[in-house]
Amino acid sequence: MIRVCIILIALMALPVQAVEPDEILSDVAQEARAREISKNLRCLICRNENIDSSNAGIAKDLRILVRERIVAGDSNEQVIDFVVDRYGEYVLLQPRRSWGNLLLWLAGPLMLLFGGYIGLRTIKTGGDAPAQDLTPEEQQRLKDLMRD
């Protein structure tokens, strides 16, 4: 991720940096939106790093692109669609909630339901395969024995 990125930059021997002063929009609200959008866009040549904190040239290009679209009047969704159209789903750090990613998004809730069911059953039966319960007759016999 970061390290790969830094190495790549070192090879290019032309270090640029994460969000640079000259990129920042003067409109505070627009800049805040740009930051929000940037957090979900990855630097394509880095591992798991968003364009906001990346030092790579491609990240700088994307940051500028995002700001251009915002200034042009796009909504956040439009900006993201614009970038995804050009760079593919790969650019999103948070995958879309699409059918293809159904399992990814539902893994947690489904496992929780399944685990919750198992857990409840465990609590009801007292965990594990319970030592055989006594039948009513045996219990009665036990009671009788205890009385003696």
Add this chain to the structure above:
Amino acid sequence: MIAELGHMAVILAFVVAFVQAILPMWGGMTGDARLMHTAGPAALVQFGAVGFAFVMLTIAFVTSDFSVKLVASNSHSLKPMLYKFSGVWGNHEGSMLLWILILVFYGALVAVFGRGLPLLLKARVLSVQSMISLAFLAFLLFTSNPFERLELPPVDGNDLNPLLQDPGLAFHPPFLYFGYVGLSMTFSFAVAALLQGSVDAAWARWVRPWALLAWVTLTIGIALGSWWAYYELGWGGWWFWDPVENASFMPWLIAVALLHSAIVVEKRESLKTWTVLLAILGFSFSLIGTFIVRSGVITSVHAFANDPERGVFILAILVVAIGGSLTLFALRAASLKSTAVFSMVSRESGLVVNNLLLVVAAIVVFVGTIWPLVAELTTGRKLSVGAPFFNLAFTPFMVGIALVLPVAALLPWKRGKLAKTARPLWGAAVLAVALMLLIWSLQTGGRMLAPIGLGLAAWVVLGAVFDVAQRGQIGRIDLGASLRRLRNLPRADWGKAVAHAGLGLTIFGISAITAWEVEDIRVAQIGERFTLSGYEFSFDKVEDSNGKNYSATIGTVSVRVDERIVAVLHPEKRFYPVQRMPTTEAGISSALHRDLYVALGDQQGDGWVLRSYVKPFAVWIWIGSIVMALGGGLSLSDRRFRVGAAKRRAGRREVAA
């Protein structure tokens, strides 16, 4: 000579591992005590041999013997001594040797301190442990020999990756490995238990210290890694949900679950199957983590180990270990019978909820980590899963855990009444809610993250405090008696409260820094002053300087409050000529209530790019981690966990827990 001796020692260890994997297990099957007795000495010999090999490799590094390929490609004569030393494991081969060293160290610990263990259990545990080391020694010998020579030694080495030349990262791998590998112990105990078809309270007592030790070291290792990221990467991020981080975080989550479920086995003879399964899962995640890091299958920060052949080898180890143990589990789990029952409202149920949340959280992290791989293999789509997903999908589980924890920790075993248990916690709840409202009103609306996060943190910390207070019956009996009660409280109970409080503190740090951090990015001229969140930053000067194996540009930024200097920061930009690599060293002033953080960028015109941050309560993330680890340590020092103590337990006064 040195390298060859090391190589020989690894081969010796391999042969001994083979013997130790077979003979004790055979002895266990045939009831031959002599064969079972070979396990202990063999474990010690293995440790001696691997330890010797490790020392040999260290000598090669420290004396900069560039005829050894590994040293030539990962060290440099000008490197500071500390990093020559840590360079031993700052590469694939060396870190695998360290991995194995720690593995056989655990084996030796069982051999030395496991006198109280029944012979059969000990023989089986050491045999399973040796199967693991056999596999990894083979991996080392056949795919990653650290002692390989070069025909034509270079004049000087290739240097260690500059990012690894850092005290935080020098000791990050050993701690992590202690944790990863520590889970092999619980794994071996689980397999041994399955072989003998029974699990009892004594077994849980023997397993828990290993789980604790693994968890404590994992906690420290993860904290060190995140602290390093914080000051090294130049913008103060401390957790990236990188595959390699996730690789260490999943075993951590499972280890927490295991620690808790083992208590239920020990105290109540219940949840046995589940605990055995967790022990298997914990080490499985360690192996998966090793696979992710070592194979480069999910390319990431630790890209220094991209090699498909190695990947396939580790994958094979993984499949055999996980597949084998799970098959054994499927065959034998039914024989683990429980004797106890418990009701819906009980400590046991609380721990079931704890386990449910932790394990599902670990699964979420797992699915997120491998999803890009799965998507590409199945549908050919290339996609990413990064921090925004994990933050969204993982956080709810932590919120759930934080909400339930204080109540569940106070519930009595077997059967409790919610209203009665919650009574001492009303104070904590009221205080936490009051804090939430206070923060909410102070920040005049805004995001709910700060109020909720800090409210939860207060709830968890206060819950731990009230737990201890209640155990000491503070306020109900006179103070002297209370203090005496507290002093006599078992260490494990103190450990529990301290570790829980540590979790609360970490939640506090994370919430505060996420909600309240402010930043300023500008091209600053020398002498420029600017104000950020009430602090006046003054960019005083920039100087060039030379380190032992790098050149540096060092800025000086003084920070004032009301014209009084509160901190002088020295952000650095370094350049390592051998690897032609720049690194940043942020200038940080830490205090309990805030970190002032400045990173120096490039020169632009006659100014410098300067990134300044005020990060409120940042250090509490790591203070919390240390407190958690400390709690684990306290628990570990409880006398009832001293290995073999289970046998002597009869007759000793038990403090009701």
